[in-house]
Amino acid sequence: MSATNEQADPVETTEASGNLLTVRGLKVHYPIKKGLIFDRTVGHVRAVDGVDLEVPRGQTYGLVGESGCGKSTLGRALLQLEEATEGEIDFDGTDLTRLSGERLRVMRRRMQMVFQDPMASLDPRQSVQSLLIEPLKVHGLAPSDIEEFGPDSPKSHLAKAASMLEVVGLPRASLAKYPHEFSGGQRQRIGIARAMILNPDLVIADEPVSALDVSVQAQVINLLERLQDLFGLTYVVIAHDLAVVRHISDRIGVMYLGHIVEEADADTLYAEPMHPYTLALMSAIPVPDPVLEDTRERVLLQGDLPSPANPPAGCRFHTRCPFAQDDCRTEVPELRTIGPRKVACHHAEEIHRNAEITVIDGAS
Numbered sequence: 172m173s174a175t176n177e178q179a180d181p182v183e184t185t186e187a188s189g190n191l192l193t194v195r196g197l198k199v200h201y202p203i204k205k206g207l208i209f210d211r212t213v214g215h216v217r218a219v220d221g222v223d224l225e226v227p228r229g230q231t232y233g234l235v236g237e238s239g240c241g242k243s244t245l246g247r248a249l250l251q252l253e254e255a256t257e258g259e260i261d262f263d264g265t266d267l268t269r270l271s272g273e274r275l276r277v278m279r280r281r282m283q284m285v286f287q288d289p290m291a292s293l294d295p296r297q298s299v300q301s302l303l304i305e306p307l308k309v310h311g312l313a314p315s316d317i318e319e320f321g322p323d324s325p326k327s328h329l330a331k332a333a334s335m336l337e338v339v340g341l342p343r344a345s346l347a348k349y350p351h352e353f354s355g356g357q358r359q360r361i362g363i364a365r366a367m368i369l370n371p372d373l374v375i376a377d378e379p380v381s382a383l384d385v386s387v388q389a390q391v392i393n394l395l396e397r398l399q400d401l402f403g404l405t406y407v408v409i410a411h412d413l414a415v416v417r418h419i420s421d422r423i424g425v426m427y428l429g430h431i432v433e434e435a436d437a438d439t440l441y442a443e444p445m446h447p448y449t450l451a452l453m454s455a456i457p458v459p460d461p462v463l464e465d466t467r468e469r470v471l472l473q474g475d476l477p478s479p480a481n482p483p484a485g486c487r488f489h490t491r492c493p494f495a496q497d498d499c500r501t502e503v504p505e506l507r508t509i510g511p512r513k514v515a516c517h518h519a520e521e522i523h524r525n526a527e528i529t530v531i532d533g534a535s
C-alpha cells in the first residue's frame with residue numbers, strides 16, 4: 172500500500188527513503204518499583220534514552236559501547252522484544268511500535284536475531300533438525316511458502332533445514348546431532364541458520380562472536396558477510412569491541428548511557444574518531460606493533476559506567492571524560508554534524524585538534 176494513499180493504514184509511515192530501518196526518538200525506560208507490593212514508582216532506568224538511527228537496505232549498522240550502555244536493549248527494542256516507551260521504529264514503511272498481536276508476529280518473521288551465546292539460545296534437548304524446523308512451524312509456513320525453494324527443489328521442511336545447514340558450512344549429517352556435540356563456532360553457525368531459515372530482511376546480531384575464540388571470530392564474521400551478499404540482508408551488529416564491527420559495518424554508532432554519542436561511516440570513525448568516549452574505546456584495542464603499543468598515547472576511562480537510573484547532568488560522559496570542562500557538567504551536548512560524522516561533544520573540534528591519538532589502522 173502506498174504511504175501517500177489517503178486511506179493509508181495508521182501504522183504506515185511516510186518514510187520513502189532507501190532505509191529498511193529508521194528509528195526516531197526511541198526511548199526504553201523501566202520503572203523502578205518500591206513499597207510492600209511494589210506499587211510505588213520511584214524512578215526510571217533509562218536504558219535507551221532518545222536514539223535516532225537509519226539503516227539503508229543491504230547495509231550493516233554497527234552499534235558499540237560498554238556493557239550496560241543500552242545497546243542490547245536497543246537491539247531487542249528494534250524487534251519489539253522490549254516495549255518502546257516513546258519514539259518510532261519504522262521498518263519498511265511500518266511503525267512497529269504501533270503493531271501488536273498477529274500483525275507484529277507477521278512482521279517479526281522478517282526480522283531475526285542472532286544471539287551471543289548459542290549454547291544458551293539453542294535448546295540442548297532438541298536435535299539440530301528440530302531446532303531449524305521449529306521457526307518454520309511457529310510461523311505456520313508450509314514448504315510451498317518458502318521462496319528460496321527452486322522449482323526443482325524437494326519441498327519439505329527437512330530439505331530446507333539441510334540446505335540452510337550447507338549454506339552456513341555444516342554437513343547434512345549435523346541434522347541428527349544435538350548442540351553439545353558441536354564446537355562454539357559450529358553452534359553459532361546453527362544459531363545463524365535458525366535465524367536465516369525464515370528468509371528475513373533484517374538480522375540483529377547481538378555480540379555474535381564475543382563468546383568465541385579469536386581464531387573462530389573472523390570465520391563467523393566472514394559467514395555473516397557472505398550471507399549478506401547471498402540474501403541481500405540488512406544487519407544491525409551489536410558489540411562491545413570496536414575491532415569486531417570494524418570490517419563488517421558500513422556505519423557505526425557509539426553508544427553511551429542510552430545515547431548515541433558519535434556516528435560515522437566505518438572508515439571515518441576509525442581514521443578520525445572525535446568523541447572522547449570513542450577515543451577511549453579505540454585506545455582499548457591492542458596495536459599489533461609492540462613498540463607502538465608501548466608508546467602510543469591513550470585516552471583512559473576514569474571510574475565506572477554511571478547508573479542509567481541516575482545519569483549525570485549535562486554531558487553524561489563528564490564524570491569519566493579527561494577533557495571535561497565546566498559547561499560539560501550542566502549543558503547537554505546535542506548530536507551535531509561535523510563533516511562526515513555526528514558527535515555529541517561541546518569541545519569535539521578542540522579535542523580533535525590537540526589530541527595526539529594513535530589511530531589503530533592495521534589492527535583487526
Ligand code: SF4
Binds near residue numbers: 492
Ligand atoms: Fe567530554 Fe565535555 Fe565532550 Fe562530554 S561534552 S565528551 S564531558 S569534553
